[in-house]
Amino acid sequence: MAKLIDGKAFAEGLRKRIAGAVSTLKAEHGLTPGLAVVLVGEDPASKVYVANKAKQTVEVGMNSWEHKLPADTSESDLLALVDKLNKDSSVHGILVQMPLPKQIDSAKVLNAIDPAKDVDGFHVVNVGRLSTGQEALVACTPTGCVMLAKDVLGDLSGINAVVIGRSNIVGKPVAQLLLAENCTVTIAHSKSKDLPSIVRQADLVIAAVGRPEMVKGDWIKPGATVIDVGINRIERDGKAKLVGDCDFASCEKVAGAITPVPGGVGPMTIACLLYNTVKAASAIKGIKAPAM
Numbered sequence: 665m666a667k668l669i670d671g672k673a674f675a676e677g678l679r680k681r682i683a684g685a686v687s688t689l690k691a692e693h694g695l696t697p698g699l700a701v702v703l704v705g706e707d708p709a710s711k712v713y714v715a716n717k718a719k720q721t722v723e724v725g726m727n728s729w730e731h732k733l734p735a736d737t738s739e740s741d742l743l744a745l746v747d748k749l750n751k752d753s754s755v756h757g758i759l760v761q762m763p764l765p766k767q768i769d770s771a772k773v774l775n776a777i778d779p780a781k782d783v784d785g786f787h788v789v790n791v792g793r794l795s796t797g798q799e800a801l802v803a804c805t806p807t808g809c810v811m812l813a814k815d816v817l818g819d820l821s822g823i824n825a826v827v828i829g830r831s832n833i834v835g836k837p838v839a840q841l842l843l844a845e846n847c848t849v850t851i852a853h854s855k856s857k858d859l860p861s862i863v864r865q866a867d868l869v870i871a872a873v874g875r876p877e878m879v880k881g882d883w884i885k886p887g888a889t890v891i892d893v894g895i896n897r898i899e900r901d902g903k904a905k906l907v908g909d910c911d912f913a914s915c916e917k918v919a920g921a922i923t924p925v926p927g928g929v930g931p932m933t934i935a936c937l938l939y940n941t942v943k944a945a946s947a948i949k950g951i952k953a954p955a956m
Protein backbone atom coordinates (compact mmCIF):
# COMPACT_ATOMS: atom_id res chain seq x y z
CA MET A 665 0.00 0.00 0.00
CA ALA A 666 1.19 3.51 -0.85
CA LYS A 667 2.48 5.93 1.79
CA LEU A 668 -0.05 8.74 2.33
CA ILE A 669 1.37 12.18 1.59
CA ASP A 670 0.05 14.41 4.36
CA GLY A 671 -0.33 17.82 2.72
CA LYS A 672 -2.26 19.14 5.70
CA ALA A 673 0.66 18.51 8.06
CA PHE A 674 3.23 19.78 5.53
CA ALA A 675 1.23 23.00 5.01
CA GLU A 676 0.95 23.48 8.77
CA GLY A 677 4.74 23.27 9.10
CA LEU A 678 5.19 25.67 6.19
CA ARG A 679 2.78 28.17 7.79
CA LYS A 680 4.80 28.01 11.03
CA ARG A 681 8.00 28.81 9.10
CA ILE A 682 6.18 31.67 7.31
CA ALA A 683 4.96 33.05 10.65
CA GLY A 684 8.59 33.01 11.84
CA ALA A 685 9.74 34.83 8.70
CA VAL A 686 6.96 37.44 9.14
CA SER A 687 7.98 38.16 12.71
CA THR A 688 11.62 38.57 11.61
CA LEU A 689 10.55 41.01 8.84
CA LYS A 690 8.58 43.01 11.41
CA ALA A 691 11.33 43.04 14.04
CA GLU A 692 14.32 43.64 11.78
CA HIS A 693 12.85 45.69 8.94
CA GLY A 694 9.60 47.19 10.31
CA LEU A 695 7.84 45.42 7.44
CA THR A 696 4.43 43.76 7.76
CA PRO A 697 3.58 41.91 4.52
CA GLY A 698 0.03 42.58 3.35
CA LEU A 699 -2.27 40.64 1.03
CA ALA A 700 -5.34 42.08 -0.67
CA VAL A 701 -7.90 39.61 -1.99
CA VAL A 702 -10.61 40.66 -4.42
CA LEU A 703 -13.79 38.64 -4.79
CA VAL A 704 -16.36 39.54 -7.43
CA GLY A 705 -19.78 37.92 -7.05
CA GLU A 706 -21.19 35.17 -4.88
CA ASP A 707 -19.64 31.90 -6.11
CA PRO A 708 -19.94 29.68 -2.98
CA ALA A 709 -16.60 27.82 -3.46
CA SER A 710 -14.80 31.13 -4.06
CA LYS A 711 -16.32 32.62 -0.89
CA VAL A 712 -14.98 29.67 1.15
CA TYR A 713 -11.48 30.01 -0.41
CA VAL A 714 -11.38 33.76 0.20
CA ALA A 715 -12.50 33.40 3.83
CA ASN A 716 -9.79 30.75 4.42
CA LYS A 717 -7.15 32.92 2.78
CA ALA A 718 -8.04 35.89 4.98
CA LYS A 719 -8.02 33.78 8.16
CA GLN A 720 -4.65 32.17 7.45
CA THR A 721 -3.09 35.49 6.35
CA VAL A 722 -3.92 36.99 9.74
CA GLU A 723 -2.80 33.82 11.58
CA VAL A 724 0.76 34.14 10.21
CA GLY A 725 0.87 37.81 11.30
CA MET A 726 0.32 39.54 7.96
CA ASN A 727 -2.13 42.29 7.03
CA SER A 728 -5.20 41.12 5.13
CA TRP A 729 -7.77 43.07 3.13
CA GLU A 730 -10.86 41.65 1.49
CA HIS A 731 -12.59 43.56 -1.29
CA LYS A 732 -16.00 42.09 -2.05
CA LEU A 733 -17.64 43.44 -5.18
CA PRO A 734 -21.12 42.69 -6.57
CA ALA A 735 -21.52 40.18 -9.43
CA ASP A 736 -22.48 42.97 -11.87
CA THR A 737 -19.24 44.94 -11.29
CA SER A 738 -17.92 46.38 -14.55
CA GLU A 739 -14.47 45.56 -15.90
CA SER A 740 -13.44 49.21 -15.61
CA ASP A 741 -14.45 49.38 -11.93
CA LEU A 742 -12.43 46.23 -11.20
CA LEU A 743 -9.43 47.61 -13.14
CA ALA A 744 -9.71 50.83 -11.11
CA LEU A 745 -9.53 48.84 -7.86
CA VAL A 746 -6.51 46.86 -9.12
CA ASP A 747 -4.81 50.15 -10.02
CA LYS A 748 -5.49 51.51 -6.52
CA LEU A 749 -4.02 48.36 -4.91
CA ASN A 750 -0.99 48.51 -7.25
CA LYS A 751 -0.29 52.02 -5.92
CA ASP A 752 -0.91 51.21 -2.24
CA SER A 753 2.50 50.69 -0.60
CA SER A 754 1.07 48.70 2.33
CA VAL A 755 -0.23 46.07 -0.14
CA HIS A 756 2.47 43.62 -1.27
CA GLY A 757 0.27 40.90 -2.74
CA ILE A 758 -2.88 41.19 -4.86
CA LEU A 759 -5.09 38.21 -5.62
CA VAL A 760 -8.20 38.48 -7.77
CA GLN A 761 -10.23 35.35 -7.16
CA MET A 762 -11.09 33.33 -10.29
CA PRO A 763 -13.49 32.70 -11.95
CA LEU A 764 -14.69 36.22 -12.73
CA PRO A 765 -18.20 37.03 -14.02
CA LYS A 766 -18.70 36.85 -17.80
CA GLN A 767 -18.67 40.61 -18.44
CA ILE A 768 -15.04 40.80 -17.25
CA ASP A 769 -12.00 39.76 -19.33
CA SER A 770 -9.96 37.74 -16.80
CA ALA A 771 -6.69 37.94 -18.74
CA LYS A 772 -6.96 41.72 -18.91
CA VAL A 773 -7.48 41.95 -15.14
CA LEU A 774 -4.68 39.50 -14.29
CA ASN A 775 -2.26 41.38 -16.53
CA ALA A 776 -3.24 44.70 -14.92
CA ILE A 777 -1.82 43.53 -11.58
CA ASP A 778 1.70 44.82 -10.88
CA PRO A 779 3.88 41.71 -11.60
CA ALA A 780 5.80 42.47 -8.37
CA LYS A 781 2.52 42.01 -6.42
CA ASP A 782 1.19 39.10 -8.50
CA VAL A 783 1.20 36.49 -5.72
CA ASP A 784 -0.90 34.14 -7.90
CA GLY A 785 1.90 34.07 -10.49
CA PHE A 786 -0.67 34.39 -13.29
CA HIS A 787 0.68 37.59 -14.93
CA VAL A 788 2.34 36.94 -18.30
CA VAL A 789 5.56 38.50 -16.99
CA ASN A 790 5.78 35.96 -14.15
CA VAL A 791 4.77 33.10 -16.47
CA GLY A 792 7.50 34.22 -18.90
CA ARG A 793 10.08 34.55 -16.14
CA LEU A 794 9.30 31.05 -14.86
CA SER A 795 9.59 29.53 -18.32
CA THR A 796 12.90 31.28 -18.99
CA GLY A 797 14.43 30.31 -15.64
CA GLN A 798 14.34 33.78 -14.10
CA GLU A 799 13.30 34.72 -10.57
CA ALA A 800 9.48 34.81 -10.56
CA LEU A 801 6.39 34.67 -8.43
CA VAL A 802 5.13 31.17 -9.26
CA ALA A 803 1.54 29.89 -9.15
CA CYS A 804 0.66 28.47 -5.73
CA THR A 805 -0.82 25.03 -6.44
CA PRO A 806 2.09 24.01 -8.74
CA THR A 807 4.59 25.20 -6.11
CA GLY A 808 2.79 23.07 -3.51
CA CYS A 809 2.82 20.00 -5.78
CA VAL A 810 6.58 20.24 -6.31
CA MET A 811 7.25 20.79 -2.60
CA LEU A 812 5.33 17.59 -1.78
CA ALA A 813 7.06 15.63 -4.58
CA LYS A 814 10.51 16.74 -3.33
CA ASP A 815 9.55 15.86 0.23
CA VAL A 816 8.83 12.29 -0.90
CA LEU A 817 11.50 11.79 -3.55
CA GLY A 818 14.27 14.22 -2.64
CA ASP A 819 16.14 15.17 -5.83
CA LEU A 820 13.80 14.98 -8.85
CA SER A 821 16.64 15.18 -11.37
CA GLY A 822 16.29 12.78 -14.31
CA ILE A 823 12.98 11.20 -13.30
CA ASN A 824 10.04 10.81 -15.69
CA ALA A 825 7.24 13.16 -14.69
CA VAL A 826 3.86 13.00 -16.42
CA VAL A 827 1.54 15.97 -15.93
CA ILE A 828 -2.07 15.26 -16.88
CA GLY A 829 -3.74 18.59 -17.66
CA ARG A 830 -2.59 21.74 -19.44
CA SER A 831 -4.35 24.58 -17.62
CA ASN A 832 -2.66 27.93 -17.08
CA ILE A 833 -3.30 27.58 -13.33
CA VAL A 834 -1.75 24.12 -12.78
CA GLY A 835 -0.70 21.96 -15.76
CA LYS A 836 1.55 24.38 -17.64
CA PRO A 837 3.29 25.98 -14.63
CA VAL A 838 3.83 22.66 -12.82
CA ALA A 839 5.45 21.29 -16.00
CA GLN A 840 7.79 24.31 -16.06
CA LEU A 841 8.71 23.84 -12.40
CA LEU A 842 9.45 20.12 -12.96
CA LEU A 843 11.57 20.99 -15.98
CA ALA A 844 13.52 23.39 -13.78
CA GLU A 845 14.06 20.45 -11.38
CA ASN A 846 15.60 18.51 -14.33
CA CYS A 847 12.72 16.04 -14.73
CA THR A 848 11.90 14.59 -18.13
CA VAL A 849 8.44 16.12 -18.45
CA THR A 850 5.49 14.91 -20.52
CA ILE A 851 2.37 17.04 -20.61
CA ALA A 852 -0.62 14.83 -21.38
CA HIS A 853 -4.29 15.81 -21.35
CA SER A 854 -7.81 14.59 -21.92
CA LYS A 855 -7.21 14.34 -25.69
CA SER A 856 -3.88 12.47 -25.48
CA LYS A 857 -3.87 9.12 -27.31
CA ASP A 858 -3.41 6.09 -25.06
CA LEU A 859 -3.15 8.06 -21.86
CA PRO A 860 -2.74 4.92 -19.69
CA SER A 861 0.47 3.91 -21.45
CA ILE A 862 1.88 7.45 -21.15
CA VAL A 863 1.10 7.53 -17.42
CA ARG A 864 2.69 4.06 -16.97
CA GLN A 865 6.08 5.61 -17.87
CA ALA A 866 5.88 8.04 -14.97
CA ASP A 867 7.95 7.97 -11.78
CA LEU A 868 5.91 11.02 -10.78
CA VAL A 869 2.30 11.62 -11.83
CA ILE A 870 0.68 15.03 -11.40
CA ALA A 871 -3.05 14.66 -12.10
CA ALA A 872 -4.69 18.02 -12.82
CA VAL A 873 -7.28 17.27 -15.46
CA GLY A 874 -10.49 17.96 -13.53
CA ARG A 875 -12.17 14.60 -14.21
CA PRO A 876 -13.32 12.64 -11.17
CA GLU A 877 -11.35 9.39 -10.59
CA MET A 878 -10.11 9.22 -14.18
CA VAL A 879 -6.63 7.81 -13.42
CA LYS A 880 -6.88 4.12 -12.52
CA GLY A 881 -4.50 1.95 -10.53
CA ASP A 882 -3.45 -0.08 -13.58
CA TRP A 883 -2.18 3.16 -15.21
CA ILE A 884 0.34 3.62 -12.40
CA LYS A 885 3.90 2.26 -12.52
CA PRO A 886 4.45 0.26 -9.31
CA GLY A 887 6.09 2.47 -6.68
CA ALA A 888 5.41 5.76 -8.51
CA THR A 889 4.56 8.96 -6.63
CA VAL A 890 1.06 10.27 -7.35
CA ILE A 891 0.12 13.89 -6.68
CA ASP A 892 -3.61 14.42 -7.20
CA VAL A 893 -4.63 18.05 -7.75
CA GLY A 894 -8.27 17.28 -8.56
CA ILE A 895 -11.07 18.46 -6.31
CA ASN A 896 -14.29 17.09 -7.77
CA ARG A 897 -17.65 17.10 -6.04
CA ILE A 898 -19.60 13.94 -6.85
CA GLU A 899 -22.57 12.09 -5.43
CA ARG A 900 -22.13 8.45 -4.41
CA ASP A 901 -24.73 6.29 -2.67
CA GLY A 902 -26.86 9.42 -2.31
CA LYS A 903 -24.09 11.29 -0.46
CA ALA A 904 -22.01 14.29 -1.57
CA LYS A 905 -18.34 13.34 -1.77
CA LEU A 906 -15.06 15.06 -2.67
CA VAL A 907 -12.82 13.00 -4.97
CA GLY A 908 -9.63 13.64 -6.89
CA ASP A 909 -8.67 12.99 -10.52
CA CYS A 910 -7.25 9.62 -9.44
CA ASP A 911 -9.25 6.60 -8.42
CA PHE A 912 -7.73 6.53 -4.95
CA ALA A 913 -8.78 2.96 -4.03
CA SER A 914 -7.04 1.36 -7.00
CA CYS A 915 -4.07 3.80 -7.23
CA GLU A 916 -3.04 3.44 -3.57
CA LYS A 917 -2.54 -0.30 -4.13
CA VAL A 918 0.12 0.34 -6.78
CA ALA A 919 1.71 3.72 -6.03
CA GLY A 920 4.67 4.20 -3.69
CA ALA A 921 3.17 7.39 -2.30
CA ILE A 922 -0.07 9.24 -2.98
CA THR A 923 -1.87 12.41 -1.89
CA PRO A 924 -5.37 11.99 -0.47
CA VAL A 925 -8.29 14.23 -1.51
CA PRO A 926 -9.00 16.17 0.61
CA GLY A 927 -5.87 16.76 2.71
CA GLY A 928 -3.21 16.46 0.00
CA VAL A 929 -2.44 19.30 -2.39
CA GLY A 930 -5.42 21.47 -1.29
CA PRO A 931 -3.94 22.81 1.97
CA MET A 932 -0.63 23.58 0.22
CA THR A 933 -2.15 26.23 -2.08
CA ILE A 934 -2.91 28.86 0.57
CA ALA A 935 0.37 28.15 2.40
CA CYS A 936 2.25 28.84 -0.86
CA LEU A 937 0.19 32.00 -1.38
CA LEU A 938 1.31 33.24 2.04
CA TYR A 939 4.90 32.41 1.14
CA ASN A 940 4.56 34.33 -2.16
CA THR A 941 3.31 37.33 -0.19
CA VAL A 942 6.44 37.19 2.03
CA LYS A 943 8.57 36.87 -1.14
CA ALA A 944 6.80 39.80 -2.82
CA ALA A 945 7.04 42.04 0.26
CA SER A 946 10.73 41.21 0.70
CA ALA A 947 11.53 41.85 -2.98
CA ILE A 948 9.66 45.17 -3.01
CA LYS A 949 11.72 46.28 0.02
CA GLY A 950 14.99 44.91 -1.44
CA ILE A 951 15.34 42.27 1.31
CA LYS A 952 16.42 38.71 0.54
CA ALA A 953 13.42 36.43 1.12
CA PRO A 954 14.01 33.54 3.51
CA ALA A 955 14.09 30.08 1.90
CA MET A 956 11.31 27.68 2.95
Ligand code: GUN
Binds near residue numbers: 760784
Ligand atom coordinates in the same frame (compact mmCIF):
# COMPACT_ATOMS: atom_id res chain seq x y z
N1 GUN B 1 -9.65 30.05 -8.07
C1 GUN B 1 -9.33 28.76 -7.80
N2 GUN B 1 -8.03 28.65 -7.48
C2 GUN B 1 -7.51 29.89 -7.56
C3 GUN B 1 -6.22 30.43 -7.32
O1 GUN B 1 -5.25 29.74 -6.99
N3 GUN B 1 -6.09 31.77 -7.49
C4 GUN B 1 -7.13 32.57 -7.87
N4 GUN B 1 -6.91 33.88 -8.03
N5 GUN B 1 -8.34 32.11 -8.09
C5 GUN B 1 -8.53 30.77 -7.92
